[in-house]
Each structure stands twice: as C-alpha cells, then as structure tokens.
Amino acid sequence: MRKSFVAQNPSVLVFLICLSLFTVVVTVLAEGFGVGALSTSFIKTLGKTLCLCLVAIAMDLIWGYCGILSLGHFAFFGLGGYMVGMWLMYARTEIIVEGALAQGDIPPTPQEIIDGIGNQIFGVVGSSDFPVVWTFADSLMSQLLLVLVVPGLLALVFGWLAFRSRVTGVYLSILTQAMTLALALYLFQNDSGLRGNNGLSGLQNLPGVTAPQSAVSLWFFWASALALGAGYILSAWVVSGKFGSVIRGIRDNEARVRFLGYPVESFKLMLFTLTAMIAAVAGALYYPQAGIINPAEIAPIASIYLAVWVAIGGRGRLYGAVLGAAFVSLVSTWFTGGQAPDINLGFYTVQWVDWWQVILGLSFVLVTLFAPKGIGGLFDLLKREDKA
C-alpha cells in the first residue's frame, strides 16, 4: 500500500531531528541568549556552514542524482548574496546619510539623500550615480525576489543553450566553469555596477536593527537552519517517486530515457534552474553572516570545492552532501584559520594554511579511487551489519 512520504524516506525524519537538536544546543550555548560558551563569531561560522550544506544539497541534486557535473553553482550562490547585499548596503547607507544630512539647518531634499547614498556606496569606484542594476535596491521585497529571479534566469538561459545542443559530460563542466569565470571577471570591473573588486561590505549590520551582533548572529543561524531543513525536505521530495527515477535514469543512461518518451532536456533544465535557486537562497543567507561579498567568492575554484565536498560526503544521497560540506568546510576553517598548530620538523615547518589544500586534494583523489560512496558509504556498512 502507499506509504507516507516520511515513511518512505526515513532519513528525512532523522535529519530533521538532528538538525533541530543541533539548533537548540547551539542556541543554549551561544552568547546571544544562552550560557555564552560559543562566541558570536563561532555562531556565524556554524550558520555559514549550514548555508554551505544547503548549496551542497543543490549540487548533489544536479550532480549526484542527475549526473550533471556543474562546476558553476557557486556563481548562483554568489549572485544570491549580491542581491540581498544590495538592499543591506543601500538601506544602511540611507540611514547614515539621512542622519548626517539632518544635522544641517534646512531639511534635505530626496534628491540630496539619493546623491548622498550614491556617493557613499560608489565613491570607491569613482562614481556616484546609481547603476541600473540598483533600481530595486531600496525595496527589501524586490531584492528578495531577485535572489530567486536573477540566478534562476541565468540558469534557465545558460541551461537552455547548453542542454538544447546536447552538451554533456566534461564539455558541460567546462562550460559551467567558463560561465562562473566570465561572471567573476565581469564583476571585478569597476563599471559592473557592483563596486568591482571591493564588492559589497558591512552586510552583517541589519539596517534599523539595534540588537547586538550576538543576537543577530543567532537569527541568521536559525534562518539558515530553517532554510536547510526546508531545502532538505524539498530535495527529498523531488528525488523520491517517479521524478527521482527519471533523473537517476538520465544520469545512468540518458538515451534510454529519451526512448521511453521523456523530454530529457526539459528535465535537466528544470533541475538546473531549481538547484541554481536553492544555491542562491543559501548564498543570500551566507553573506550577511560573512559580512562581505566580492567577486573572488565566485572564482571557478569555489564551484570545484563544492563538487569536492559532495564527493567526499557521498553523492547520490542528500545527507552525504550535508556531511561532506559540514565536515570539509569546518575542518578547512580550522586549518586555514590559524588555529591548527604548525608542526616543526626541524628541517621544515608544516604550515597548515598551505598544506591543508594538499591534504584536501589528496583526500579527494583517495575518496574517488577507494571510497566512491564517500563518508555516506559508512552508513551502508552500518546497515549491512544491522541485517547480518
């Protein structure tokens, strides 16, 4: 008989329980409302990690389930960050400028305020006019909508061109790398309208909010946990049932799926666009916690790391992507954040900041060769022992 969605996908329930417990424990231990065992900057690291887990789920959907090795999903992640960053920067600068102008004798005209904001934001790139892309920056609702619309549209157009010409495999991966590189190079230009290599900054300050960062960091942590939970449920629903069958079929034998009458291109396009939007939501939550976004964030290597996380975690299972992203990014923060003590071998000092990259690269190779199921594969071993 038909079983409920949760009964068919027990991992969803387990995941949600773990995520809720984690959120509660972190909240209790945090500085903001709890006992203060966890610093605000660590709460931000955890919140950002949850966002990385969400984008890893998107990567797993498109690569692990549908076999499309996109090496460009971090571009969508970054675009999501830019969209929300524009509003944060605009609204906060507006408050500052209004405050400054109110000091004068005559009340400022709206035009003076706009000019003031323009000067503040675009002074670094030698301009003061608002570029067209900032048209909706004064409206939070519009920018939140653009978080979905801009990356979604880019994915739709790019995917349509690529899938229609039946570009697959390595060629598609290269094409997605080219896309993210082109986007990064464009954003690096001062006249791109998004402040060139300065990027957008001060994003951790919520306009009009006087609460301390210790509280704000928890809000974002909660929002990230909520988004991850929702993204997990959505993804689990998408890959269960017939749609999941079809996309896994596309991964394993695309031509055969076509001969069954399924329009393979439209399935790919839909999934590519959906995962781009999930990535964008993750980015929109990540960058206010990071405080700054600049074009270096969407350099091609970032998207490659994303694939590495999913591979290490175990592709083709959602919790694998989450484990991979959480594990690798946290370990990576530890090694590159200067917390790991350098090892002095006498003749040579191992500096983790440099050597971590080597370790990561090596573990990627080892996992690919010897444990293609990644960390998630360990759960299979447990299951098998259960049965035995």
Next chain:
Amino acid sequence: MSQMNTLLEVSGVSVSFDGFRAINNLSFQIGPSELRAVIGPNGAGKTTFMDIVTGKTRPDEGRVLWGEKSISLLALNEAQIAQAGVGRKFQKPTVFEEQSVRENLMMARRAPRSWWAVLTFRASAQDRTRVEELAQEVGLQEHLDRVAGELSHGQKQWLEIGMLLAQEPRLLLVDEPAAGMTPQEREHTTDLLVEAAKTRAVVVVEHDMEFVRRLNCKVTVLHEGSVLAEGGLDHVTANPDVIDVYLGR
C-alpha cells in the same frame, strides 16, 4: 476511406557512415496490427533501421511516415517519437540497473511525460496493479523489489520487454529479444510477441531461424541495407538470393 492499412511507411531511405552505405534505398511498410520478422546477416542494417525509425539516426534521404495523418517522424526527436507510440527494445538489454524492477516498469508505464506531470505524479491503485500484472506476464513478479542490476541476462531481457509493454506503444521494435534465453524462455517470448501483435504492430529482429519460424509471420530479409526478399518464411528461404547471402553460409 475505410481502415488505415499502413501504420509505418519507410520509403527510399538511405544513410551512410563515413561513406559506407549502411542503409541503401530501403523501403518498408507495416500495418497497425501486424507481426513482422526482420532477418539478415550481421551488418545488414537491421539495428540501423530501428535507429532511423526511433530518431536516433537521421537518414541522408528518404521518408518515414507514421499513423493516420502520415506525419513525418523525421521532424520529431527521440522523445516525441516515443510519445507518438513507437517503443523499442535494444539489442543489448538496457534497463536502469540501479533501480528496482518496479521502478523500471513504473517509469516506462504510459503516462504524461512532461517534467511537471512527472514531478506531481502519484501512482494510482490502477498503476500499481498494472505494474504487478506486467511483472507477472514477464515472470518477474517475485523480483519486483529487486534492483535490476542483480537480474540475470535473460531476466533483464524480460524486464525490458515488460517495460516495452508498459509503454503501450502502437509499434514495437524488438531487437534480438531471445539472445541469451533458454529454450523455454524463448517460447514464452514468442507467445508474448504474438499476443502483443494482436493489438499493435510488432517488428522483431532475430537471427535464430527456429524462433522466427515459431512467430509464424511475414518475413523481411535485409541485406547490405536494403530489402532482399519479403514473404512467408518458406517463401524467402527458398529464394536463391537469400540462400546465397544468408542461409547458405
């Protein structure tokens, strides 16, 4: 006009691969509920013929017309041709090895194919019973929840035949269905194909003469990409050209 008497009409079709003519001015017709065997030596172009009809290979010239309205299949892509009602079984069994027999059959089962329809699809009681019936028909009822990759070669052949029937196509193209089957399994396959051909057109490519004899239908002999002879099995096997190129060896 009374009843349609041609479901598929292939005429004057040629295709070359790097200058080699794999199909040479081929013409072929089949009616809406007809069983046809296609035989011919290795490399005669039997699989290529199926590739052309299903949209995998574009011919250099010729026409492929389909159905009452004589629409050209050459203007459609693989998925559209399949949706129009052409189902195909490959020479090498191709099932989705990582998915269960049930999932394979459910995926093949006739239903709207757009991504939205698939995403919102909920299997009805009727869908589930039909999948179980199909599994029964091809002898896989015990294996519904097994992963297809675990099945034997013969069972994979069966599964693919089951998937073909699940699609409910108007034309079945079956490439060497009996390869790797035991004599009893072959017999069962014959029965299934004969049964299927009562309500639809079935084209079977097969090397095995005994198998073709049991199908008891009109036979088309292909050689070097075109039709060498057509008619009853006894008729074509008596043809000196056929004996020369195929049976005589």
